[in-house]
Amino acid sequence: MSSTHPEVAALLARSHELGSDPRNTNYAGGNASAKGTDTDPVTGGDVPLMWVKGSGGDLGTLTESGLAVLRLDRLRALVEVYPGVDREDEMVGAFDHCAHGKGGAAPSIDTAMHGLVDAAHIDHLHPDAGIALATAADGEALTEECFGDRVAWVPWRRPGFQLGLDIAAIKEANPQAIGVILGGHGITAWGETSEECRRNSLHIIRTAERFLAERGKPEPFGPVVAGFEPLPEEQRRRRAAELAPVLRGLASTDRPQIGHFDDAPEVLEFLAREEHPRLAALGTSCPDHFLRTKVRPLVLDLRPDAELDEVVARLKELHARYRKDYRAYYERYADADSPAMRGADPAIVLVPGIGMFSFGKDAQTARVAAEFYRNAINVMRGAEAVSTYAPIDEAEKFRIEYWALEEAKLARMPAPKPLATRVALVTGAGSGIGKATAQRLSTEGACVVLADLDLDGARAVADELGGPDNAVAVRVDVTDEEQVAEAFRAAALAFGGVDLVVNNAGLSISKPLLETTVADWDLQHDVMARGSFLASREAARMMIAQGTGGDIVYITSKNSVFAGPNNVAYGATKADQAHQVRLLAAELGEHGIRVNGVNPDGVVRGSGIFAGGWGAQRAKVYGVPEEELGAFYAQRTLLKREVLPEHVAAAVFALVGGDLTHTTGLHVPVDAGVAAAFLR
Structure with a gap:
C-alpha cells in the first residue's frame, strides 16, 4: 500500500x-x-x-x-x-x-x-x-x-x-x-x-x-433605526417560527426548498442599521458568496413588531416583486447560449428585528447559504469602515451564476432521493416503530424532527442519522398542547416547516373491562387520541401556511378494527385514531394534505411499549411466555411472519414516497394477514 x-x-x-x-x-x-x-x-x-x-x-x-x-x-x-x-x-x-x-x-x-x-x-x-x-x-x-x-x-x-x-x-x-x-x-x-x-x-x-x-470608522452601517432593534429572544424566535413556513412556501414557488433560520448578532445588528437596505440591494461580490445567496436578498421593510397578517401580506408583495426583478435581471444578460433560468425565488430573506431565513435543496445548503451571507455582512462592514462597498457589477455576477461550467457542475450532482426537500416530524421516535420510521424517512432523503418524551433516546437516534443537518431531537409530551406546538416551532426554525407528520407516540395497558380504571382509560386516550389530534392540528396549521400540501400518517393498529380480548381502552383509542384519519382526510384535502393510516399487528421486537409491560400483559392473556410472544403473533397470521418495526416504516414510506399521490383516507394493514382485522 x-x-x-x-x-x-x-x-x-x-x-x-x-x-x-x-x-x-x-x-x-x-x-x-x-x-x-x-x-x-x-x-x-x-x-x-x-x-x-x-x-x-x-x-x-x-x-x-x-x-x-x-x-x-x-x-x-x-x-x-x-x-x-x-x-x-x-x-x-x-x-x-x-x-x-x-x-x-x-x-x-x-x-x-x-x-x-x-x-x-x-x-x-x-x-x-x-x-x-x-x-x-x-x-x-x-x-x-x-x-x-x-x-x-x-x-x-x-x-x-x-x-x-x-x-x-x-x-x-x-x-x-x-x-x-x-x-x-x-x-x-x-x-x-x-x-x-x-x-x-x-x-x-x-x-x-x-x-x-x-x-475603520466605528459605525460603518450607520445609526440604529428606531423600531428596528431586535425583539427579545423568545418573542423573536416565536415570530420567526410563524414566518418560517410562510417564507418557505414562497421560496418553494419554483422548486421545493429546505429552510434555515439564523439570528446571529451580526445579522441582527446589520438589519437594525440605517444602511442595510442600500447595502443589501448591492448584493454580494465573491463568486462563492453569490452562487450560494443569489444576486441579492429579499429584505422586509416593516418594523418587527408589526402585526403578523400585515407582515405576511407584505412578504407576499415583496416576493412577487423579487420574482419579477429576478426575471428582468436574467433577461437583461441572457443570450442564446445561456442556461435556462434556474428559479426566481430568493435564497436569502432578511427580516429586521427577527433575523435571516435561508433556503436550499437540503439543510446543509440552506445553512451554508446563511453562513455565506454572514460572511458578506462582515465584508460589507469592513469595506464601508474604510471606504465604500463596491461589489462586482451585475453583468459579471450573471456571467458566473449562469456560467456553462457552473451548469455542468450542477448537472453532475446525483439525482435527489424521493423525500429530498421534505421535512418529517415523527412522534415517539426514540424507539420501536417511531425510530424505524425516522430512519427510513431519513434514508430516503427527508430531514427529520424526532419528538419523544425520552429526549436522550431521541437524541441518540438523531446522532445516528447524522446530526442537525439531517435530524434534530425535541422532548415532547404529546398530551401537552404547548409542548406539541413548541415541537413544530422547533421544526420551523431547524428546517423551515413540516411536510410530513407521523403520529406514532403511544402506550398500552392490557386489562379486562372490570379492572380498567378511569386513569387507564384517560392515559391511553390522552396520549394517542388527544396527542395525535394535537399533532395533526399543528401540522395542518403549518402545512396550510406553507401552501405546499403535505402528509399526515397515523400509526393505528389492527385493534382499531379487531376486537381483541382484555383491551377495551387501547382498542377504543385506536379506533378513535382510525376515524381521525377519515375525518381529517375529508377536511384537509382541499389544501393538498393527504391523511392515511397504517394498521400493524403487535410489533414486539424493538418496541418500547412491549418492553414497558405491555408484552408481559399480552403474553399472560394468551398464555405464552413473553419471549415467545412475537412468534405467537406470527403463527396466528395468514403469512406466518412476525411484524417488525421496519415493516411498518416501509408502509409509511409507501404512502408518502411519491407513488400514491392520489391516495388519502386509506388504512394499510401491516399484520401479515389477520383475517379478523380485514377492512370492510
Missing part, C-alpha cells in the same frame, strides 16, 4: 488548519495546492506533479481523495495552446488530459492559478477581511496602504485560465510579494514550503483584519 507523499501530508495539514477557521475562508470556499515530484509508475523515473483541492471540496475536511493530481509539465504546456480569454472555458476540459494516476477529484476552475504561478505551495482563500479590501471602491490604494509592496493588487477577472496567467505575471514582476488581493474576490498567497505558504496566508489575513479595525 502506498503511503501519503510528504508534500500531500503537508498540504492536508495546512488546509485543515486554514479551513477550520471561518476568519480564513468559508465552507467549501477557496483551495490549496502543493507541487512536487513522484515516481512515474510506467517509466520508474521522476515526474513533476501538482496536488490541488478538487471541485466542491472543503479545506477544513479535505482528504487525499479530494485532491486532483495533475502532471505539472502537461498543465503548463497548455499555455502554448491557450486560445485566448474568449475561449478560456475550453481549458477546463484539457485539465482532464493532465491527470496523473487513477481516480482523483475533478479539477476546479482555479487549477490554472495553482499550476501557472511559480511557487511550490499556493493558497487561494476567501477571508472576510481580504474580500473587504477587494470590494472597497479604492481597494487598490488601500491594499498598497495596508501591505506596501508585499501584496499586489489584481483587478477583477472571472476565475479561469487567464486569471492564472495574470497572477503568474504579477508574481514574476514582483519577486518581493507574498501574495495578491484579487479585486472583488479574495486573496492568493504562496511559499516555497507549506509552512511558508501558511504563514503568508495568515499574515495577509491578520494584517487586513488589523488594518480594518484600526483605520
